[in-house]
Amino acid sequence: MINTRVAIIGCGNIGISILQGLLKQQTIPSKNITATRRNIEELASLKGSGVKLTSDNIAAIKESDLIIIAVKPYNIVNVLEELKDHLNTGKHLLVSVTAGVTINKIQEVIGTKVPVFRAMPNISASVGTSVTCLCHNGAKSEEIELVKHLFDIVGTTMTIDEDLMESATVLGACGIAYVLRFIRAMIQGGIQIGFDAATAGAIVNQTVKGAAELLIERHQHPEFEIDKVTTPKGCTIVGLNEMEHNGFSSSLIKGLVASFEKIEK
Template sequence: MNENYKIAIIGCGNLGLSIVNGLLDRPELTGKNLVVTKRHPESLFYLQSQGITVLADNKQAAKDADMVVLGVKPYNVATVLKEIRPVLNKDRQIIVSLATGITLEFMRSHLNEGSTVFRVMPNIAADIQASVTCLCGENFNETTEGLVKQVFSSIGICITIEEHLMEAATVLGASGIAFVLRFMRAMTQGGIQIGFDAKTANKIVTQTVIGAAELIQRKGLHPEAAIDKVTTPKGCTIEGLNEMEHHGFSAAMVRGVLASYRLIEK
């Protein structure tokens, strides 16, 4: 990605702003590389001080962009693609959709034949550049895939998957944040019940979750192998784990993931 590369974010909401912030942290990019749009762009005008172009006109934003990122709601994707299609150049532009459930085939049907298209699914940790972003594409090559990964690596890590797994990625990576947060809330409630004030309990739980994730990531351990390290015979850890399992902890987690997946697949 060179210093003249242009990225347009159409419908720049919370996720779009996370991407903007992540991209501005990249040494090779500045605000001059970015164009953002919103129906009522006044709330984005503060970005102009960083050299970013802020527009209400999607066609104008898309026309000169090398990569067009669609940050609009799923029900607006067709309308926006129809709007910008006349100014797109399939031979040099990459079209990226962040919309849940919008397939590559759907995008292709609203674009010029042969267009390079990607579906991308980040999560809300993009706000702190800690997202896991799953992506898939069509009519792409190593170079175009690399460009998309460069953009979304600015908000975390990127994984290329097959399209039939995109809904599963939404559940595990995007909805999964909520599942982990609910677990953390329950842990905090338990901490309060055994004597901590809410603030201290939350601090302990938060760092414990961070530590557990870092341990798995850095050591390359399976979670069960890490659990074995802290479950001593007749100890309090195995006592607590067994009590949770008796009440269906793991089964409830799996059932929750499957319930979300069944809904998104409808």
């Protein structure tokens, strides 16, 4: 992995998150990473990091083995058209994090000369805690391992069927926004019951982290842990039931399904 050269084509929100995660972990030397976008001045904060910064996508892939395409769906075909004649069999692996664009569509544009993966990370890649769902179309095991290793650097990775990629986008990539909105609401509530915003935020952040760690370490269903907190006739169950009467779980599920329906269109 240390010798793998990575190009991130389209370094916006998710591209930069992956890049920051890679720089944080230092598994891949920064000199082996190239980041592109057209408006390269937007990457000025990376000057001095060792990462090569360019608006020349072709130059970027010529110096790289693993290519991450991180442009918006309406930009990907143009970018692939630009790159296709410079993709080398036996050298390049192409990973698209672009939502909703299938491997078949990508191969239709570039031909079938290089292995194509889709990946769906989230912005917590920047701090090494993304969950990345991966799929491919018959890639070799060593190619899968390489791509998996890359995303393992910025969090955890799982391989899924391509027909679940839209669901993965909603649950993992959009999901972080739902959780952040939940955290914001908790903080607002914390302020109303007496804490200043900073203290409320510190308590809520650690509580959310603790809840997630509990489930990750113990492999339990949330309700198993909730039962430990809900004393009969106590304040927790009263609060939880009030939230449910107001549609807490239902509104989350409806929101998630609305995101999914939007992405399916």
